Every structure is written in C-alpha cells, then in structure tokens.
Amino acid sequence: MPRASIKPPRGWILLPLSRRSARLRTPQFSNYDLTPRTQTPRDHPKQERSKFARSVLEGSTVALISLLGLGLGGYAYSLFYKQTVMKKIEKAFSKGYSSNELVAMGKVAFGTQPDKIQEVLEKEYWVPRSEQTYIDDIVSGKARGRYYLILGERGTGKRALLLEAIRKIHGDGIAMMEAHNDLEVFRLRLGKALDYEFHEDYIGGLFSIRGPRDSTPLLDIERALNQMEKVALKLRQTRGRPLLLVINNIHLFRDDEAGRNLLEILQQRAEIWAGNELVTVVFTSDEYWTQEKLIPLATNMHTIHVRDVRKDIALEALKKYRARFHNEEVPQSILDTIFAKVGGRLIFLNQVAKSNDMLATCDHINRKEKSWFLNNCWILGDSMDDDVEEPQKFCAAAIILARALVLREKDQKDPEGDPRLPEIPLHESRQIITREDFVHSFDHINVFHIDGKGMVRADSVPMQNAFREICSEEGFEEHLKATLNRLDELESLARTREVAIRDPPDRSGGIVPVQTYCAKL
Known part of the structure; x- marks a missing residue:
C-alpha cells in the first residue's frame, strides 16, 4: 500500500533524516581546545615522604619562631615592668x-x-x-x-x-x-x-x-x-x-x-x-x-x-599668739585659769587661742569631757537590772579608778609650780579595780591613759577636772556603795543554784517516799 504523503504545516521546512540527525549528533567545538592532554605520572613514595617532612619542618620552624618571639616579648615586658615599678x-x-x-x-x-x-x-x-x-x-x-x-x-x-x-x-x-x-x-x-x-x-x-x-x-x-x-x-x-x-x-x-x-x-x-x-x-x-x-x-x-606642754611654755606662747593675731594683752590671772582648765594639751590650746571668748571655750571643753565620761562610765545604783551586770562592772571600775586618782591628787605637790596629773602604776590600778583587762579598754575610749612607763592617769586635764567634780558631788559615795552592793548581790544570785527534790512516781501509780527510792537505787 503506498505510503501516505504528509504535508507539513505552513512555514515548516522538511529536511532529510540523515542530514537532521547528523546536525543533532555533531557537537560544536569551535570555542574549545581540542589538543589532547598528557597525564602526569604519580611521584615516587620517597618523594612524597620528603615533601611531607619538608612541610612539617617548615610549620614547626614557623611555630618555634613564633613561640620564641612571644617568649622574648614577654620577658622583655617583664623586665620593663619591673624597672617601671622600681622607678x-x-x-x-x-x-x-x-x-x-x-x-x-x-x-x-x-x-x-x-x-x-x-x-x-x-x-x-x-x-x-x-x-x-x-x-x-x-x-x-x-x-x-x-x-x-x-x-x-x-x-x-x-x-x-x-x-x-x-x-x-x-x-x-x-x-x-x-x-x-x-x-x-x-x-x-x-x-x-x-x-x-x-x-x-x-x-x-x-x-x-x-x-x-x-x-x-x-x-x-x-x-x-x-x-x-x-x-x-x-x-x-x-x-x-x-x-x-x-x-x-x-x-x-x-x-x-x-x-x-x-x-x-x-x-x-x-x-x-x-x-x-x-x-x-x-x-x-x-x-x-x-x-x-x-x-x-x-x-x-x-x-x-x-606629753602636754609645760605651763610656762604654753602660757608664754598663748600670750604672744593673742597679742599678734588678736591684738589682745591677756592678764596673767586669765592665763593661769586657762591652764587650770585645759592644761598644756595642744588640741585644746588651739581651740582656746583661736576663739573670741577663751574662758567660755575652756568651759565648753570641760563640759564635753565630763559628758563623755558620764555617757560611757556612769553607774546606775541599787536599782539596776540584772541584764546590765557586765557593763556596770566596767563602769564601776572606771568610777573607782577615777576616785583613786582624785584621792592621789590631794597628796601630790606641784613640782616648781608646774602642775602634773596624778598617776598610779598600772599594776596598782589593776589591783584597785580588781580587774586586769579593763584598764586597756579605758585607754581605748580616751578616759584614762597609760604612758610608756606604765603609769595610769586621766586622759587630760579636763578629764581630771571631771573626775574631781563627780567625786565631790553630794551623795556620790552612797551611790557608789549602793552600786557595788547591787553588783555583789547579782553576782551572788548568779552563783546560787536552787535544788528542788520531788518524790518519784511508783510503778503502780502511787508515790514512793524519797528515802525508799534512794535505797532502791
């Protein structure tokens, strides 16, 4: 049967099969280098090991040089830092x-x-x-x-x-x-x-x-x-x-x-x-x-x-200071009163010399020292509570030592018109207050002072004036005695132990007399 003729669509061009397939299968190599390549032969194993060892050696050398540079830099910085510290x-x-x-x-x-x-x-x-x-x-x-x-x-x-x-x-x-x-x-x-x-x-x-x-x-x-x-x-x-x-x-x-x-x-x-x-x-x-x-x-x-400045030096310096900077001629009687109130302590003399009213400043200093002593060391009498027994022992010791210094002052004579604070040896002070540890605490709060020779005295002339005023007050001795008696009573109560004996119960529910129970034990 004859082959049916196929009519192509309009605009299409039919080519022979052999020419169309050839055009599709043949690649276009106009832009490529078609020169055949030659394959590089592989290196010998010994040569490969040599190259590896060379690369390892190069890396190790670089690392060693880096570490050496870092070490030298650190050592140089350490030397520089030490020299800088010394300078x-x-x-x-x-x-x-x-x-x-x-x-x-x-x-x-x-x-x-x-x-x-x-x-x-x-x-x-x-x-x-x-x-x-x-x-x-x-x-x-x-x-x-x-x-x-x-x-x-x-x-x-x-x-x-x-x-x-x-x-x-x-x-x-x-x-x-x-x-x-x-x-x-x-x-x-x-x-x-x-x-x-x-x-x-x-x-x-x-x-x-x-x-x-x-x-x-x-x-x-x-x-x-x-x-x-x-x-x-x-x-x-x-x-x-x-x-x-x-x-x-x-x-x-x-x-x-x-x-x-x-x-x-x-x-x-x-x-x-x-x-x-x-x-x-x-x-x-x-x-x-x-x-x-x-x-x-x-x-x-x-x-x-x-120590404090001597009386003659302190009064002469105070007189010159008031004349130079305050245009004031201070009488000798006022100078003696000032020294009796504040002594030769520089911290007090500076306050007095720079004030407008020297005697008022002296009175203020004495009131402040007395208030400090009373606030830290005053006793409470026979009405104290048992919770304040230990603090009151400290306060009573301070009052007793202050009274001892006041009594010592009455028997002391002023050497060559230069008054000195009364002193008691440290071991004797401990014997007076019957305690060893309190004296250093008094020194710490600036109530009493222990000098380099082991002598105990008031911390300053105003403090000694406060001792004298307190001990001369009416009813002071009775108040101190009542405080000491109350402390003895509290201490006696603390040492007393009350023992209460009860009859032990019987196993049968009754009460066995104490003698029988003790005999059984």
Missing part, C-alpha cells in the same frame, strides 16, 4: 610631697611665697616643742640605727612634730601613711604611699593569667616591703642617709591575730632596716597596748614619750 617607688621617695603628705600638711604645703608660709606656720605651729630637735634629727637622717615609737595621748601633737620636720627637708626621702584596722585598706594605703600597684596593672591580667595579686593582703604587704627594700639598697649609695617610713596611729590595728601578724611583719622589717641603716621606721600610737606588743621582739626600738 615609681624611687620617685615616691624623691624630693617633694606626695598626696598623703600634702593632705596632712594642709595650708603649709600649698603656700607659694615664703612670707605666706611663715605666716601659716606662726598660726598653726605657734607652740614651741622641746621634742622638735630630736624629731628633726630622726627625719633628716642624723639619728640612725634605730626605729621609733612615738607614744602620747590624743592631741599632744605627735603628727605635728613629724610634719614640721618633714617640711624642713621638703619631703626628701619620706613616705607617710595612716594605719587602719582593715588589712585590705592598709594594703591600699601602703601602695599609695610607695606608688606600688601590687601587680594589678600587669598585662597578664588581660589574659586571665593567675598573677601575684591572687593572694592575701599580708602577702601583698610583704611584696611591697620587698620592693621598697630594693629601692633603699639602690639609693643608699647615692643619698648617704636612710629613707624614712612613717606609719601613724598604729593603735588602730585590731588586737587580734591578723592585727598582731601585721604588726609583727612591720616590726621585723623595722628591726632589719634599722640595724643596716637602710630605712628608719617611725610608728605613732595613742595607746599603750602597741608598746606591749612591740617590746618582746624589740632590739633597736626607741620609745619617745610626747
């Missing part, structure tokens, strides 16, 4: 005043003109002191081979003596700081005085590396003293005199294990430095217990007792 501490002892000394010296340090400084000195340090020459020798380096404890009551001018000596040498070779009962605070103050950061600015802290600061405050204080010792050894050849480290108010240290450990560290350093004439350490204290802690280990320690 900062050395600068702290250079001529001039640190921030601590500027704050302590006040107006004197900020004066620019010599006449202005002299005027400030005449206003602030207007009472001549006999101890000033000795303190000047210590600060200037003439007195060597010892370390010093300056002991005296509050307000006698211990720090003023040191500041005047420091001013004369313009702070050359001086580091001064205040003590504190918290070791962390003391660590910061020591670092500020020596310009030492305790490695807290070390760059290793940026990488969370455990550094030297991760320790206790005592170890940090030891590190600071080590750095100071290195600086002192370096400067001894150039300066020719020892450095000076002043620590004020060491009585603020706590009388516990931490405070005693700190005091022991400071004393050990002071002993070594004094023996080598390397650093002179000066302690100041208001309380006697610091001397008791230092004496057992003291070899090169010298104690300086700073």
Whole structure:
C-alpha cells in the first residue's frame, strides 16, 4: 500500500533524516581546545615522604619562631615592668610631697611665697616643742640605727612634730601613711604611699593569667616591703642617709591575730632596716597596748614619750599668739585659769587661742569631757537590772579608778609650780579595780591613759577636772556603795543554784517516799 504523503504545516521546512540527525549528533567545538592532554605520572613514595617532612619542618620552624618571639616579648615586658615599678617607688621617695603628705600638711604645703608660709606656720605651729630637735634629727637622717615609737595621748601633737620636720627637708626621702584596722585598706594605703600597684596593672591580667595579686593582703604587704627594700639598697649609695617610713596611729590595728601578724611583719622589717641603716621606721600610737606588743621582739626600738606642754611654755606662747593675731594683752590671772582648765594639751590650746571668748571655750571643753565620761562610765545604783551586770562592772571600775586618782591628787605637790596629773602604776590600778583587762579598754575610749612607763592617769586635764567634780558631788559615795552592793548581790544570785527534790512516781501509780527510792537505787 503506498505510503501516505504528509504535508507539513505552513512555514515548516522538511529536511532529510540523515542530514537532521547528523546536525543533532555533531557537537560544536569551535570555542574549545581540542589538543589532547598528557597525564602526569604519580611521584615516587620517597618523594612524597620528603615533601611531607619538608612541610612539617617548615610549620614547626614557623611555630618555634613564633613561640620564641612571644617568649622574648614577654620577658622583655617583664623586665620593663619591673624597672617601671622600681622607678615609681624611687620617685615616691624623691624630693617633694606626695598626696598623703600634702593632705596632712594642709595650708603649709600649698603656700607659694615664703612670707605666706611663715605666716601659716606662726598660726598653726605657734607652740614651741622641746621634742622638735630630736624629731628633726630622726627625719633628716642624723639619728640612725634605730626605729621609733612615738607614744602620747590624743592631741599632744605627735603628727605635728613629724610634719614640721618633714617640711624642713621638703619631703626628701619620706613616705607617710595612716594605719587602719582593715588589712585590705592598709594594703591600699601602703601602695599609695610607695606608688606600688601590687601587680594589678600587669598585662597578664588581660589574659586571665593567675598573677601575684591572687593572694592575701599580708602577702601583698610583704611584696611591697620587698620592693621598697630594693629601692633603699639602690639609693643608699647615692643619698648617704636612710629613707624614712612613717606609719601613724598604729593603735588602730585590731588586737587580734591578723592585727598582731601585721604588726609583727612591720616590726621585723623595722628591726632589719634599722640595724643596716637602710630605712628608719617611725610608728605613732595613742595607746599603750602597741608598746606591749612591740617590746618582746624589740632590739633597736626607741620609745619617745610626747606629753602636754609645760605651763610656762604654753602660757608664754598663748600670750604672744593673742597679742599678734588678736591684738589682745591677756592678764596673767586669765592665763593661769586657762591652764587650770585645759592644761598644756595642744588640741585644746588651739581651740582656746583661736576663739573670741577663751574662758567660755575652756568651759565648753570641760563640759564635753565630763559628758563623755558620764555617757560611757556612769553607774546606775541599787536599782539596776540584772541584764546590765557586765557593763556596770566596767563602769564601776572606771568610777573607782577615777576616785583613786582624785584621792592621789590631794597628796601630790606641784613640782616648781608646774602642775602634773596624778598617776598610779598600772599594776596598782589593776589591783584597785580588781580587774586586769579593763584598764586597756579605758585607754581605748580616751578616759584614762597609760604612758610608756606604765603609769595610769586621766586622759587630760579636763578629764581630771571631771573626775574631781563627780567625786565631790553630794551623795556620790552612797551611790557608789549602793552600786557595788547591787553588783555583789547579782553576782551572788548568779552563783546560787536552787535544788528542788520531788518524790518519784511508783510503778503502780502511787508515790514512793524519797528515802525508799534512794535505797532502791
């Protein structure tokens, strides 16, 4: 049967099958490189191992060089940091005043003109002191081979003596700081005085590396003293005199294990430095217990007792001060009355000299001291409650000791017209109050004072005046006796034990007599 003819659609062109299939199967390689490639032969196994070893060696060399560079950089930074620390501490002892000394010296340090400084000195340090020459020798380096404890009551001018000596040498070779009962605070103050950061600015802290600061405050204080010792050894050849480290108010240290450990560290350093004439350490204290802690280990320690100013010196200085700055000629009778009320205590004389009404200021000071004593040590009589037995024992002991000083004053004569406060030896004071621990507590609250020779007296002339007024009041002896009787009664009640005996029950439910029960036991 003949093949049916197929008519293509309009617009289509029919090609032979052979030509159409050939066009579809033949690729167009006009844009490709048809040059046959040659296959690279594989390297020999020995050559591959050689290349691997070479790459490992190159990587190890780069790593080693990097580590070596890092190590050298760290070592160089460590040397630079140590030298910077030494320079900062050395600068702290250079001529001039640190921030601590500027704050302590006040107006004197900020004066620019010599006449202005002299005027400030005449206003602030207007009472001549006999101890000033000795303190000047210590600060200037003439007195060597010892370390010093300056002991005296509050307000006698211990720090003023040191500041005047420091001013004369313009702070050359001086580091001064205040003590504190918290070791962390003391660590910061020591670092500020020596310009030492305790490695807290070390760059290793940026990488969370455990550094030297991760320790206790005592170890940090030891590190600071080590750095100071290195600086002192370096400067001894150039300066020719020892450095000076002043620590004020060491009585603020706590009388516990931490405070005693700190005091022991400071004393050990002071002993070594004094023996080598390397650093002179000066302690100041208001309380006697610091001397008791230092004496057992003291070899090169010298104690300086700073007391109130003598009557003739104090009255002459007060008279000149009022004539210069107040244009007032003070009569001798008023001067004698002022000294009888406030004595030669500098802190009180400054208040009186700068006031408009000196006698009114003296009366205010006496009232304040009497109020302080009564608020801390007054007794409650025979109506006290049993809950206040222990505090009242403390108060009764203070009243008894005050009465003993008043009685001792009646038998005491004024040497050469210069009245002195009555004194009782420490062991006798303990015998009078029948307690050993109370006297140091009295010294701590500034009611009584124990001097460097172990003598107990009133903390000041106004305090002795308060003792005299209280003991001369009507009914004082009866009130004291009633208080002591009540304390004896409370103590007797505390020692008494009441024993109550009950008849034990019988097993059958009845009551068995005590004798029968005891016989059975």
